[in-house]
Amino acid sequence: MYYNSILETIGNTPLVKLNNIADDIPGTILVKVEYFNPGQSVKDRIGIKMIEDAEEKGLIEPGGTIIEGTSGNTGMGLALAAVIKGYDCIFTTTDKQSKSKIDLLRALGAEVKVCPTDVEPDDPKSYYSVAKRLSEEIPNSYYPNQYDNPSNAQAHYETTGPEIWDQTEGKITHYVAGMGTGGTISGTSRYLKEQNEDIKTVGVDSEGSVYKKYFETGEFDKDEIHSYLTEGIGEDIIPENMDFDQLDDVMQISDKDAFLTTRALAEEEGLFVGGSCGAAVHGALEYARNNEFGEDDLMVIILPDSGTRYVSKIFNDEWMKEHGFLDSDAE
Ligand code: PMP
Numbered sequence: 001m002y003y004n005s006i007l008e009t010i011g012n013t014p015l016v017k018l019n020n021i022a023d024d025i026p027g028t029i030l031v032k033v034e035y036f037n038p039g040q041s042v043k044d045r046i047g048i049k050m051i052e053d054a055e056e057k058g059l060i061e062p063g064g065t066i067i068e069g070t071s072g073n074t075g076m077g078l079a080l081a082a083v084i085k086g087y088d089c090i091f092t093t094t095d096k097q098s099k100s101k102i103d104l105l106r107a108l109g110a111e112v113k114v115c116p117t118d119v120e121p122d123d124p125k126s127y128y129s130v131a132k133r134l135s136e137e138i139p140n141s142y143y144p145n146q147y148d149n150p151s152n153a154q155a156h157y158e159t160t161g162p163e164i165w166d167q168t169e170g171k172i173t174h175y176v177a178g179m180g181t182g183g184t185i186s187g188t189s190r191y192l193k194e195q196n197e198d199i200k201t202v203g204v205d206s207e208g209s210v211y212k213k214y215f216e217t218g219e220f221d222k223d224e225i226h227s228y229l230t231e232g233i234g235e236d237i238i239p240e241n242m243d244f245d246q247l248d249d250v251m252q253i254s255d256k257d258a259f260l261t262t263r264a265l266a267e268e269e270g271l272f273v274g275g276s277c278g279a280a281v282h283g284a285l286e287y288a289r290n291n292e293f294g295e296d297d298l299m300v301i302i303l304p305d306s307g308t309r310y311v312s313k314i315f316n317d318e319w320m321k322e323h324g325f326l327d328s329d330a331e
Pocket of ligand 1: 073074178179180181182183184185231232233274276277304305
């Protein structure tokens with residue numbers, strides 16, 4: 001038995017029970033471990049889908065160039081699909097991202113342009129603006145724009161949602177995921193709620209992002225925005241892929257809570273995952289503790305990526321102490 005290419009191994013990731021860090025909570029808490037994808041993140045699902053939808057619509061021709069603004073994981077998903085399908089890739093990213101993520105993209109033959117984090121999204125230097133400009137300048141290029149491209153949420157509607165429904169035999173009662181572009185949470189939730197409208201969907205946001213306030217008040221408050229270190233979740237824009245109608249609640253998590261929970265997942269559950277996974281689990285457990293989560297409840301939390309991309313940060317004691325996330329006398 002073999003796969004025709006690495007792309008066929010995307011999806012069908014395992015669900016794993018949390019046994020230790022959630023042992024005070026009744027019911028069942030499961031995590032969907034997306035680092036089992038070949039590019040080691042949930043974003044492989046949308047890389048292939050956005051490219052194949054663009055091919056079908058004639059938006060990209062053989063030998064073309066894919067250009068995207070990405071924090072790394074979407075780039076990896078796009079780069080994998082591009083290698084197999086014969087496209088070039090140019091990615092723009094911010095100087096906040098792990099160097100190892102950028103090196104990984106270059107390993108798959110992509111060109112990476114690093115842009116400043118602390119500029120407005122519409123500033124010509126921002127990674128959004130640079131990606132857009134390049135896609136206008138370079139002939140036969142395609143700009144997937146994961147923020148507003150419906151193929152992003154659709155990939156999760158077609159794969160992540162049905163997988164969770166089947167794996168839990170329809171017993172899922174709560175679905176929790178981080179909110180970045182919104183594709184994962186919106187697409188998966190749309191599928192799950194179509195099967196059972198009583199399923200509760202909880203979004204996880206980062207302190208410093210606009211989402212929680214927007215969810216609660218409908219207001220986009222620029223003064224709330226400040227930079228933070230958790231990679232992949234929270235935004236300073238409202239992407240079209242973020243469907244707020246899917247959400248029953250939003251938890252906003254600090255970098256410190258996200259990173260300490262990330263380390264606890266490795267140390268207590270053997271789950272070596274990234275910082276947005278710690279945020280998602282921290283938010284999910286806080287939600288379960290505050291909302292009468294019962295014996296018969298079954299929660300699924302998405303863990304988007306792997307810890308390998310954060311060894312020099314979250315898993316490095318010096319880095320954690322420098323940012324005040326660990327006591328300086330901690331071992
Ligand atoms: N975590 C990580 C590490 C990510 O790269 C992303 C994607 N930005 C997310 C969470 C959020 O996923 P989505 O964009 O589908 O909302």
